[in-house]
Amino acid sequence: MGEPILELHGITCEVSPGQCLFEDVSFAVNEGDIVVLQGKSGSGKTTLLKCMAFLVLHKGKILYRGRTPQAHGRDKSTRESEGDGLSPFPTISIPTFRTRVLYVPQRPSLLPGTPRDFLYSVSQLKSHQASYTVIDEDSENDELSDVFERAIEVAGKWGVHAILWEREWSNLSGGEAQRIVLATALSLDTAEVLLLDEPTSALDPQSSAMVEEFLIQSVKSKERNLKALIWITHSEEQAKRVGTRFFNFSNGRCEEDISLA
Ligand SMILES: Nc1ncnc2c1ncn2[C@@H]1O[C@H](COP(=O)(O)OP(=O)(O)OP(=O)(O)O)[C@@H](O)[C@H]1O
Numbered sequence: 001m002g003e004p005i006l007e008l009h010g011i012t013c014e015v016s017p018g019q020c021l022f023e024d025v026s027f028a029v030n031e032g033d034i035v036v037l038q039g040k041s042g043s044g045k046t047t048l049l050k051c052m053a054f055l056v057l058h059k060g061k062i063l064y065r066g067r068t069p070q071a072h073g074r075d076k077s078t079r080e081s082e083g084d085g086l087s088p089f090p091t092i093s094i095p096t097f098r099t100r101v102l103y104v105p106q107r108p109s110l111l112p113g114t115p116r117d118f119l120y121s122v123s124q125l126k127s128h129q130a131s132y133t134v135i136d137e138d139s140e141n142d143e144l145s146d147v148f149e150r151a152i153e154v155a156g157k158w159g160v161h162a163i164l165w166e167r168e169w170s171n172l173s174g175g176e177a178q179r180i181v182l183a184t185a186l187s188l189d190t191a192e193v194l195l196l197d198e199p200t201s202a203l204d205p206q207s208s209a210m211v212e213e214f215l216i217q218s219v220k221s222k223e224r225n226l227k228a229l230i231w232i233t234h235s236e237e238q239a240k241r242v243g244t245r246f247f248n249f250s251n252g253r254c255e256e257d258i259s260l261a
Pocket of ligand 1: 015016021039040041042043044045046047048
């Protein structure tokens with residue numbers, strides 16, 4: 001097995017001073033892993049995903065490809081002067097790290113405009129563009145329209161009509177918005193790890209099965225950057241269908257259940 005993609009070392013999170021939600025969460029995510037996170041409502045699953053994406057303050061260390069994102073972000077000369085061995089991966093910053101280890105919310109909350117506007121805005125962020133080989137304005141536009149076509153195609157396979165990309169977020173159903181958010185994350189194709197927060201919670205069983213199968217195949221595919229998933233679900237059946245590793249949150253701890261693997 002190669003180097004882990006992501007490593008959590010002693011992650012501890014306090015939601016308010018002195019009130020620890022969970023402590024000392026440690027595990028490594030390897031290529032091909034679909035890590036299922038389960039536990040009672042309020043146990044801290046979403047908060048752990050947000051810690052992993054550096055969206056919530058925490059203690060402990062998170063390594064991406066063997067380094068903290070901050071260390072990836074230090075420039076080459078600084079790292080050399082510190083006697084730091086150089087990673088074969090390009091330097092990145094925290095915003096770029098968040099595109100490689102991408103948090104996908106259950107549903108978009110209060111987003112303005114349409115999904116199409118959203119996809120174009122996200123694609124144009126510098127952190128996302130760092131992943132593309134942009135040579136000139138024409139190739140940038142080509143890349144954007146490729147991403148958009150891919151997103152429409154992926155969502156189309158899950159029964160989302162192309163016209164919905166032009167509709168305001170506030171006028172989409174929960175299930176439509178959920179599939180569009182997921183299709184956006186997949187079509188951007190920047191992430192090696194997707195942090196999925198109950199990705200099918202608003203879907204009917206048939207749509208849910210299509211999304212599950214697509215995500216499993218995307219991790220196996222060598223054509224895309226995606227290499228692993230962290231997947232929160234409240235469904236035992238879904239956990240068994242998709243998971244390759246299983247973690248449970250209970251009493252402020254997050255432990256792997258190796259009997260299910
Ligand atoms: N910013 C915050 N300030 C205070 N408490 C918070 C904050 N964010 C989350 N919490 C609390 O932390 C606990 C864990 O929340 P979290 O969303 O991580 O749970 P969860 O396990 O994902 O729950 P669910 O299964 O219901 O989605 C909850 O009690 C929540 O109210």
